[in-house]
Amino acid sequence: MGHALREWIEKVETYVLEVIVGERRGGWTPVLRGLLYGLSRVFGVAVRLRRWLYNMRILRDTTLGVQVIAIGNLSVGGTGKTPVVERFARELRDLGRNVAILSRGYRSRPPPLRQRLLNKVLLREDQTPPRVVSDGKNLLLDSETAGDEPYMLASNLRDVVVLVDKDRVKAGRYAIEKFGCDTLLLDDGFQYWDLRGRRHDVVLVDCQQPFGNGHLLPRGTLREPPSHLARASTIFITKSDGNTADLRAHIARFNPHAPIIECVHHPLYFEDVFTGERCGLELIKGRKIAALSGIAQPESFEAGLARLGGLLVYAKRFADHHRFTQQEVLNVINRSKKRQAEMIITTQKDAVRFPKLDRRDLPIYFMRVEIKIIAGAKDFNDYVRRICFLR
Incomplete structure (x- = not known):
């Protein structure tokens, strides 16, 4: 996809998102919002119909004879799923x-258009093997080919196989036959019903925005209504502030049996995007910093930098999954210098999309994070052990 087309798509996405969350008013906005509401009603019927077709066995799922853990959410973007996976x-x-x-592999490079069209015209199954991001030993693809999250997971988990394919039944078979895998983790898999077997559904709920504005796509950010939490085996409340009694009660209305685990995103260290040098969290304390991000909820990232003592003098936000150009990064460097920033901080998810730079007047670090369980640790440990001993 060309840079100009990608930029246009991002502008449209940003505009629609601002309409959805109510940041845009006047003009044609009420008309567009009404249109989106109508489409969301149609989407809701389609979601329920699809689920009914699976329940009635009209649409058939596949069992591969191994443990399957589907980790996902009800809404799109920003729940902090990758560290949980x-x-x-x-x-x-x-x-x-x-x-x-x-x-x-959201926004990974797709197979050639000619090949995809030919498969559809001939009604034949795509025989292309899944993309192997990591074979459990080596990182084999770049972030553009693999997608941001798969590349990041493969970088952090060098001894875990990471595969990318829209058809995760095919990818699962490949993992079992080629690598001897006995446990499949479906990244963003709560809505993927083609693969069943001994399946566990783990659903993430963002403490800050549990169910968005309450509407389904495209009027809101929900892929399914909150009542579908009933399918969850375990529920994670992410970005928890510890004050979750009301949210827990709301969740219990739909699923009173699933254990609820609360977690926060816990920073570990800062790492230079280009040299790999690691520094402790004290790096930014009391120092002027700039923030650069292309994620769903940049406010949470920027607030985390402030909690670590960084003095945020400039912040540049791009659309989620934005692939940075060299000129864009250089522009951020120039503006950060004008604000007297001593360094630029980004996220690891953004760092994998950075281009090579001809000049680096300011050091650029990403913040490495992991989840820290603050409530329900015993439930989590028991759940993982139960999965492991189900052979």
Whole structure:
């Protein structure tokens, strides 16, 4: 996809998102909002119909004979899913499981258009093997080919297989046959119903924005209504502030049986994007910094820098999954210098999309984070062990 087309798509996405959350008013905005509401009613019917077709076995799912853990959410973007997937993969691996993470690779480079069209015209199954981001030993693809999250997971988990394919049944078979995997983690898999077996559904709920504005796509950010939490085996409240009694009660209305685990995103260290040098969290304390991000909820990231003592003098936000150009990064460097920033801080998810730079007048670091469980640790440990001993 060309840079100009990508930029246009991002502008449209940003505009629609501002309409959805109410940041834009006047003009044609009420008309567009009404249109989106109508489309969301149609979307809701489609979601319920699809679920009914699976329940009635009209649409058939597949069993591969291994453990399947689907980790996802009801809403789009910003729940902090990737660190939770990483935590599950690490715990399962440490308890002896041979783990593969299966991702659809959002905004990864798709197969050639000619090949995709030919498969559709001839009604034939795509025989292309899944993309192997990591074989459990080596990182084999770049972030543009693999997608941001799969590349980041493969970078952090060098001894876990990471595969990318829209067809995760095919990817699962490949993981079992080629790598001997006995546990499949479906990244963003709560709505992927083609793969069943011994399946566990883990659903993430963002403490700050649990159910968005309450509307389904495209009027809101919900992929499914909150009542579908009833399917969850375990529920994670992410970015918890500890004051979750009302949210827990709301969740219990839909699923009173699933254990609820609360977690926060815990910073570990800062790492230079280009040299790999690691520094402690005291790096930014009392120092002027700039923030650069292309994620769903940049406010949470920027607030985290402030909590670590950084003095934020400039922040530049791009659309979620934005692939930075060299000129864009250089522009951020120039503006940061004008504000007397001593360094630029970004996220690890953004760092994997950085271009090579001809000049680096300011050091650029990403903040490495992991999840820290603050409530329900015993439930989490018991849950992981139960998965591991179900052979």
